[in-house]
Structures are given as C-alpha cells and as structure tokens.
Amino acid sequence: MKTILTGLRPTGNLHLGHYFGAGKTWREIQNDYDFYLEIADVQALTDNFNDPEKVRRNVFEITKDLLAIGLDPEKVHFFIQSKIPEIAELTVYYSNLVTVARLQRNPTVKTEIAQKKELFGNDGESITYGFLGYPVSQAADITCFEGEVVPVGEDQLPLLEQCREIVRKFNSIYGETLVEPQQLLSKTPRIKGLDGNDKMGKSLGNAIYLVDDDETIRQKIMGAVTDPNKIKKDDPANPDICMVYYYHKLVNKEENNQRICEECKKGERGCVACKKELIEAMHEFLAPIQEKRKFYEEHPEEVNKVLDKGTQDAKEKAVETMKKVKQAMKIDY
Numbered sequence: 217m218k219t220i221l222t223g224l225r226p227t228g229n230l231h232l233g234h235y236f237g238a239g240k241t242w243r244e245i246q247n248d249y250d251f252y253l254e255i256a257d258v259q260a261l262t263d264n265f266n267d268p269e270k271v272r273r274n275v276f277e278i279t280k281d282l283l284a285i286g287l288d289p290e291k292v293h294f295f296i297q298s299k300i301p302e303i304a305e306l307t308v309y310y311s312n313l314v315t316v317a318r319l320q321r322n323p324t325v326k327t328e329i330a331q332k333k334e335l336f337g338n339d340g341e342s343i344t345y346g347f348l349g350y351p352v353s354q355a356a357d358i359t360c361f362e363g364e365v366v367p368v369g370e371d372q373l374p375l376l377e378q379c380r381e382i383v384r385k386f387n388s389i390y391g392e393t394l395v396e397p398q399q400l401l402s403k404t405p406r407i408k409g410l411d412g413n414d415k416m417g418k419s420l421g422n423a424i425y426l427v428d429d430d431e432t433i434r435q436k437i438m439g440a441v442t443d444p445n446k447i448k449k450d451d452p453a454n455p456d457i458c459m460v461y462y463y464h465k466l467v468n469k470e471e472n473n474q475r476i477c478e479e480c481k482k483g484e485r486g487c488v489a490c491k492k493e494l495i496e497a498m499h500e501f502l503a504p505i506q507e508k509r510k511f512y513e514e515h516p517e518e519v520n521k522v523l524d525k526g527t528q529d530a531k532e533k534a535v536e537t538m539k540k541v542k543q544a545m546k547i548d549y
C-alpha cells in the first residue's frame with residue numbers, strides 16, 4: 217500500500233466546499249492508501265501567529281468535522297503537526313537547499329501574499345520569514361512520512377514542485393535518501409459560494425459550514441444569489457446561473473432537481489419557494505453528518521484518542537526518516 221500525505225490548516229470549521237472538494241477525495245482514498253492526515257497547526261500559525269486560541273480550538277473542531285464526514289480513524293492516521301518536532305528539524309535542514317528568490321517566485325506563495333495585504337502589506341513588504349518558508353515546511357511534512365503520493369488541487373501544484381526540487385537537491389548532495397512524491401490531481405471541481413463567487417471559502421464569508429444550525433442555514437440560503445433577470449415570481453428563469461439551483465444539484469435528489477429545473481425554466485416556481493425547498497434538502501443532507509459529529513462532541517476523549525494514536529503512528533515514521541536523514545548528512549553523532 218502506498219503512503220499518502222495531506223494536511224489541513226486548523227483555522228476554521230469544514231464547509232461544503234471542503235466536503236465536496238478535498239473531503240470527497242479523502243473519503244475515497246482512505247481505502248487504497250496508508251493515509252497520513254496532518255492537522256497543520258504549525259503552518260496555521262504562520263499567518264495566525266497572533267491568534268493562538270483560534271488555532272488550538274480548531275485543531276479539535278476540524279478533527280471532529282473530519283470524523284463526522286466519514287474518515288475512519290482505523291484507516292487514517294490523524295496527527296497534530298506540532299507534536300512531531302522532526303518536521304521542524306527537517307525544515308531547518310531543507311532551508312539550505314532552497315533560495316529566497318525561488319520561494320518569492322512560487323506562484324502559490326505569491327497569490328497568498330497578495331491576498332493577505334492586511335498582514336503582509338501592499339507589496340508583501342512585511343512578509344515574515346516563516347510564511348515565506350512554508351513551502352519548505354510542507355516539503356518536510358511530505359518527506360517526513362515518505363509520502364509517495366500527495367492529493368492536490370491545480371493551485372497547489374507549485375508547492376509540490378518545490379518539494380520535488382528539494383528532494384532532488386537533497387539526494388544529489390547527500391545520496392539517495394528521500395522519496396520524491398507524485399501528485400494525485402483532484403478530479404472534483406471547485407465548489408462555488410452562495411454569493412456566486414467561483415469559490416466557497418472561509419475568508420470569503422460565503423460558506424455553509426457543516427456545523428451550521430437550522431437558523432444560520434435558513435439565513436444564508438435566503439440570501440443566495442439567483443438569476444438577476446427574474447423579477448416576478450412567475451418569470452421564467454435560467455437555473456444554470458442560479459446559486460440556489462447549483463446547491464440543489466449538490467444536496468437534493470436527482471428526481472427533485474429535474475422537476476425544479478423544468479419549473480424554473482417555465483416560470484412555475486418562485487425563488488422564495490425554491491429556497492425553502494433547498495433549506496429542507498440541506499437540513500436532510502447535514503443531519504447525519506451533524507448526528508455523527510454530536511457523538512464526538514459528547515465524547516471529547518474519543519477525539520483525543522484518535523489524535524493520540526495517529527500522532528504515535530506518525531512519530532514512529534518520523535523517527536525512522538530522521539535517522540536516515542542525519543546519517544546522510546553526517547550529523548548522526
């Protein structure tokens with residue numbers, strides 16, 4: 217069984233974008249790979265260093281979310297990044313193998329710096345050493361567990377390429393030691409936001425979270441963007457540009473969706489009624505996830521057990537890798 221490694225930053229609860237995006241891939245691959253799932257608290261701190269409470273709380277929040285969406289702790293090693301100091305140690309050694317210019321040119325890093333003007337200034341002039349170096353830390357995450365495969369979205373490919381470069385450089389200087397990871401490119405498309413934005417995202421304020429209660433969901437769906445050309449209740453409309461229909465397609469039944477689509481096109485369905493039907497469908501969709509999550513909320517010791525076991529598995533693997541790395545680098549005193 218090949219080893220696969222992925223990480224999730226504990227900066228907020230999981231939303232529907234995660235569920236239908238990365239989460240879908242993860243539910244599928246858990247049966248086919250030896251799966252290490254890193255709760256990347258150290259990486260979350262690179263741009264949340266001033267809010268440690270948030271990061272700590274979300275370590276447990278997202279672990280509960282991940283268990284609730286059906287990741288099986290018998291199959292997946294859930295671990296907390298900061299509990300594996302070997303990753304930080306590897307990051308230091310790898311940082312000699314990458315230039316500052318190369319990190320500054322990394323397209324993923326560039327995009328993120330531009331999105332975080334408040335933290336890093338207009339031209340990224342206040343960027344921290346830690347944030348600029350996070351691709352190096354990701355290379356350490358992957359190689360520490362000899363990750364052979366990494367599931368990625370298009371936008372994260374430059375990070376994986378950066379990791380491969382570091383691996384090749386390491387192996388060429390110190391001898392064949394590290395495993396060069398392959399990509400598993402995500403087949404799931406980006407999930408759009410209720411506001412019509414191309415992406416549902418935490419920082420975009422347009423997400424439905426798996427933990428949202430009925431009233432929150434009602435308010436969010438009532439505010440969703442519909443076909444702007446539809447003015448009156450019985451105007452015909454185009455469901456393909458309506459976010460309400462988009463979400464019906466995600467969470468409602470196929471036969472309902474055909475009816476909804478036809479009624480909408482013929483002007484036989486008002487947007488308010490359509491939103492109410494979506495609220496019902498969303499409730500039905502989320503109920504089993506929230507039910508499962510409730511178990512872990514009531515049994516935090518079970519969550520701790522999952523994290524402890526996964527972290528122990530990760531530690532064993534990390535110690536092995538560290539031994540090889542130190543031998544190769546002649547620092548195995």
Ligand code: ATP
Nearest residue numbers: 233234237238369405406407415416417418419420
């Ligand atoms: P932020 O807005 O703070 O960046 P986010 O909501 O984008 O947060 P991340 O933690 O950046 O969430 O994403 C974690 C993973 O989930 C990534 O692999 C990302 O590609 C995937 N993901 C996030 N949002 C979506 C979405 N709308 N559709 C599909 N996949 C998504």
Ligand code: MG
Nearest residue numbers: 416417418419
């Ligand atoms: Mg993001």
